[in-house]
Amino acid sequence: MPSESGGESSAEKEGSVSSDINSVAGPFSISIRLGIMIALLGSKKATFTELLLAVKSPKSTLNKNLGILEDYGFVEQRRGFALGPGPRTIIKITPKGEEATAKHLEFMRALADKYLASGKETAEE
Numbered sequence: 001m002p003s004e005s006g007g008e009s010s011a012e013k014e015g016s017v018s019s020d021i022n023s024v025a026g027p028f029s030i031s032i033r034l035g036i037m038i039a040l041l042g043s044k045k046a047t048f049t050e051l052l053l054a055v056k057s058p059k060s061t062l063n064k065n066l067g068i069l070e071d072y073g074f075v076e077q078r079r080g081f082a083l084g085p086g087p088r089t090i091i092k093i094t095p096k097g098e099e100a101t102a103k104h105l106e107f108m109r110a111l112a113d114k115y116l117a118s119g120k121e122t123a124e125e
Helices: 010-014 017-029 031-043 048-055 059-071 095-124
Strands: 045-047 075-081 087-093
Touching: 017 031, 017 095, 031 045, 031 048, 031 059, 031 075, 031 087, 031 095, 045 048, 048 059, 048 087, 059 075, 087 095
Parallel strands: none
Antiparallel strands: 045 087, 075 087
């Protein structure tokens, strides 16, 4: 799997909650990547333009992050011509991408439940 950093961060060395998030986050450490994957979960594929509208980012940012997700094997991009104006890029989510996104969302849900529950206990005291 590609590495985005040169080594362990201080949070990873300390074994804090941040290290738990970092170990699961990986390619989702940038929110746009998670947004792309969530947008693709429902439809399984989308055009570049559809994703551009869904994640509301500049073209260059979307393109860069799609490349990173493709390096992880989470999406496949196909460029070609379709009926209508100009070339189209179709982005498809892979089974590996679906599994990684589901795992990340489950982790985030568990983390939110844990901290929301601990917040309720503190408020009740």
